[in-house]
Amino acid sequence: DTAVSQTPKYLVTQMGNDKSIKCEQNLGHDTMYWYKQDSKKFLKIMFSYNNKELIINETVPNRFSPKSPDKAHLNLHINSLELGDSAVYFCASSPDYYEQYFGPGTRLTVT
Amino acid sequence: DAKTTQPTSMDCAEGRAANLPCNHSTISGNEYVYWYRQIHSQGPQYIIHGLKNNETNEMASLIITEDRKSSTLILPHATLRDTAVYYCIVRGNEHYRDDKIIFGKGTRLHILP
Numbered sequence: 001d002t003a004v005s006q007t008p009k010y011l012v013t014q015m016g017n018d019k020s021i022k023c024e025q026n027l028g029h030d031t032m033y034w035y036k037q038d039s040k041k042f043l044k045i046m047f048s049y050n051n052k053e054l055i056i057n058e059t060v061p062n063r064f065s066p067k068s069p070d071k072a073h074l075n076l077h078i079n080s081l082e083l084g085d086s087a088v089y090f091c092a093s094s095p096d097y098y099e100q101y102f103g104p105g106t107r108l109t110v111t
Numbered sequence: 112d113a114k115t116t117q118p119t120s121m122d123c124a125e126g127r128a129a130n131l132p133c134n135h136s137t138i139s140g141n142e143y144v145y146w147y148r149q150i151h152s153q154g155p156q157y158i159i160h161g162l163k164n165n166e167t168n169e170m171a172s173l174i175i176t177e178d179r180k181s182s183t184l185i186l187p188h189a190t191l192r193d194t195a196v197y198y199c200i201v202r203g204n205e206h207y208r209d210d211k212i213i214f215g216k217g218t219r220l221h222i223l224p
């Protein structure tokens with residue numbers, strides 16, 4: 001059974017488009033995250049939500065907007081995509097602050 | 112910036128214990144040591160965490176020095192599936208709910224057949 005799932009797995013799109021990445025966790029966790037891993041493999045946190053409340057909002061462009069319709073979902077919407085947005089985006093969830101469970105990632109390519 | 116220093120890469124023979132070192136000389140009293148790993152093309156996987164006592168779970172053991180300035184992750188019987196990038200991370204306790212996991216460059220561990 002999938003614990004943290006993301007869709008789509010691959011996303012290829014053109015500059016200027018708007019796209020969304022969906023994340024769902026069936027673990028009953030209260031906290032969810034979005035991370036970005038760039039081409040140099042550096043993994044950085046973008047957002048954190050706890051019970052649908054925004055906890056962490058790193059310095060990311062406001063073209064990125066997370067949306068949490070319920071505790072089990074944290075979607076990432078990106079407006080006006082740029083070449084530099086190309087990366088692998090990981091969703092994660094956590095039951096207790098200490099452990100984080102990551103999804104399989106979404107590879108976004110902006111052309 | 113990451114608060115830890117790790118070797119860039121290490122090799123270990125299959126079946127042997129893999130010992131991955133980490134320096135965190137500026138760690139403060141309320142900060143835990145975490146280890147995650149990332150197998151190629153997968154999301155990071157939590158391994159273990161500890162404050163000052165040694166910890167063991169089904170995946171690994173974590174040995175933290177008495178002054179807490181360094182630690183070692185031990186995979187007791189490495190297999191080829193343990194080939195991955197291993198991240199040592201220092202992070203505050205749950206009272207710092209906005210404290211982030213900051214991933215550094217990690218150690219690329221190669222398990223050799």
